[in-house]
Amino acid sequence: MADPLEVIESDRYAGGGSRGFVYIFVQQKRENRDFDTLFQAHLQNLKLYLRLKLMKTLSLALAALCLLSVSLVNANEPATAAKKTSAPTTAPVPHCEVPCGIYADQMRFEQMLEDTATIAKAITNINEFAASAGEGQLTGKSVNQFSRWVATKESHATNTQHIVAQYFLTQRIKSDHKDYTGQLATAHRVMVASMKCKQDSDPATAEALKNAIYDLYRAYEGKEPAFENGK
DSSP states (O other): OOOHHHHHHHTOOTTOSHHHHHHHHHHHHHTTOOHHHHHHHHHHHHHHHHHHHHHHHHHHHHHHHHHHHHHHHHHHHHHHHHHHHHSOSSOOOOOSSSOOOOOOHHHHHHHHHHHHHHHHHHHHHHHHHHHHHHTTOOOHHHHHHHHHHHHHHHHHHHHHHHIIIIIIIIIIOOTTSTTHHHHHHHHHHHHHHHHHHHHOOOHHHHHHHHHHHHHHHHHHHSSOOOOGGGO
16 A cells, blocks of 8 residues: 555645645654644645745736726826816806796796785785675675685785896896896885785785885886886
């Protein structure tokens, strides 16, 4: 039967590796060295060998990733340069909430005056209802109409406030205008006058709202009001 040590020795190869360590171990075993000491020493050598192999593999992988990253950056540079060339030097200034650039100032003023006329009519009908109710002429229909006129007055006053806030203050009145303060003041008066129309049924509140809208027109347009149908 072949000596196991001879088998191991014949199976070694000169390139190193685990078999090379086993061969060295066999040679030292033949020299009657301590088995445990030899085993621990060669185990450490084997661990060092494997660690070196792992570090070499990781180094190659890292180098490959670096090359790939450089290639990707170089591939994207022309597109980035093109974007920088075509981009404007300054960002466009938005002049609407979209921005859409579609404005109809005259229409907004006419809309607010139409709201004011509706408020005035609602106030008239509310007061007529109050007079008839005092005379005992109270019906289900009159109560229903009364509630509808109150709701209508509230709705049109709110719409006027919305036009001033969302359209004029947000989009159209600019801080660099020469009469910026005057425009803000008259816009504020329109909103307050609309609020007073909600709170009262005095016809004077509707008249005050109409005059406030005229004042806003003068401050905004820089001229006297001119509307269709003599509004």
